[in-house]
Each structure stands twice: as C-alpha cells, then as structure tokens.
Amino acid sequence: MSYERKRGKLGDLNxxxxxxxxxxxxxxxxNLDALKQVKYTITLDSDTQLPRGAAWKMIATMxxxxxxxVYNKEKKRITEGxxxxxxxxxxxxxxxxxxxxxxxxxxxxxxxxxxxxTSDVYQDLFAEGSFIGKGIYEIxxxxxxxxxxxxxxxxxxxxxxxxxxxxxxxxxxxxLFEKYPMTYRSDMKRRNRWIRGDW
Numbered sequence: 001m002s003y004e005r006k007r008g009k010l011g012d013l014n015x016x017x018x019x020x021x022x023x024x025x026x027x028x029x030x031n032l033d034a035l036k037q038v039k040y041t042i043t044l045d046s047d048t049q050l051p052r053g054a055a056w057k058m059i060a061t062m063x064x065x066x067x068x069x070v071y072n073k074e075k076k077r078i079t080e081g082x083x084x085x086x087x088x089x090x091x092x093x094x095x096x097x098x099x100x101x102x103x104x105x106x107x108x109x110x111x112x113x114x115x116x117x118t119s120d121v122y123q124d125l126f127a128e129g130s131f132i133g134k135g136i137y138e139i140x141x142x143x144x145x146x147x148x149x150x151x152x153x154x155x156x157x158x159x160x161x162x163x164x165x166x167x168x169x170x171x172x173x174x175x176l177f178e179k180y181p182m183t184y185r186s187d188m189k190r191r192n193r194w195i196r197g198d199w
Contacts, residue, residue: 006133007158010043014143017041042136049092049177057174058136061085069141069167083141083166086129087174094180101187102180120170129170131163142166157197 012024017035040062044050061067062085070080094103123129145165155161162168181187 006043007155007162008152010041010142011147013041014139014147017139018143039139040136041139041142044134044176045178047179048089048134051175051177054087054174054176058085058087058171061171061174062136062138067169069138071141071144077145077165078141078167081167082169083145084131084135084137084163084168085171086131086135086163086168087171087176089132089134089176089178091180092177098180099182101184102182105180105187120172123170123172127169129163129168131159131166131168133159134176135168135171137166155197157194160198 016025016028016032017038019032019036040059042050042055042058062082066081067085068081069078069083071077072079120129142162146162149165150158150161181190
C-alpha cells in the first residue's frame, strides 16, 4: 500500500512508466523499455467490472484531437481538452447469491441499466465532469499537472482534485459496473471514507 491509497500507487506507476523510479516496487520482472511508450492508464477498483470493448472506446475517445489536453501556463492547469475521462459507473444487477441488503439497494432485476442514463450537471454546464477514481488518463498530462503539487499523506479524497487540475470529462457512452456492498456495515464504512475525504 502506497501513501494515500490509490494516489500514491498511481504516482509510483507513472514514475515507473516514464523511467524515473524503480525503487518503489519490491519486484520488477521483464524488460521495461516497452512501457515507456504507454500513453494512457485505465484505473479501476478491485470490485469494478470492465465490460468487453469498454477499454478501446475509452482509448479512442482520449486519442480524439478535440479531447487532447491543452496546458494553460497562466492558470497552471489544463483548460481545454481532457487529461482524464470518467465513464458512467453503474451498480450491477443483483445476482442470485447476493445478500438481502444488496438486493434491496441495488438495481431492480430485469431493468435495462442503459435506459436509466442521465446527463451530468457539471459536464453540461461547465464542460467538465467529476472524477471518481475510475477511468482513463493521459500519463504525461497527469504527471505534468500533479507531480509534487500536493503534500503527501494529507489528502484523503484525491480524485476530485486530480479531476480539477487535469480536467476530467464525462464519457457517458462507456459504462463500468460495480457491485453494491453486501452489508449495511460495509456500505456505511465506504460512505464514511467518502465523506471524510470530501470534507
């Protein structure tokens, strides 16, 4: 586990992909030269499902010329295009072995989740979305904006900050799936983490 959970892991991974640090990993196997050509990183949580075809849709959208991130020297952030794209994240339909709690609060079985898609207010009004930690980002733009910008071990909710500086956009035609927590206790622990981080 790196500092600040996912933020430290991403920083370490980005440094490795750009060849500047190998000391943060306990074991590295194979030739790393090919990794220097990697342009994008897709971030997912352990319980996030990446449907077939979603990765290439995210990559194709990031590679589109209108989405190319443009750095503004005066504002010291990306003001045009997007360094991060955030797909829609939907709760999976409950499975037969799901808990009673997750069946109550998860989506109803038999409902097509695609018909319940709505727009994002921030994206519609300000042409920027909110990053929630699952999506795709351009490594060089991410590192240019965030490397050594924030103090270590003082930020709990880094996703929103990253989305503001690197400029996050909503990718509404790509959908990721997550399981709803199995118990009330695990749901409240997750919400407590989110609230502490945002506050």
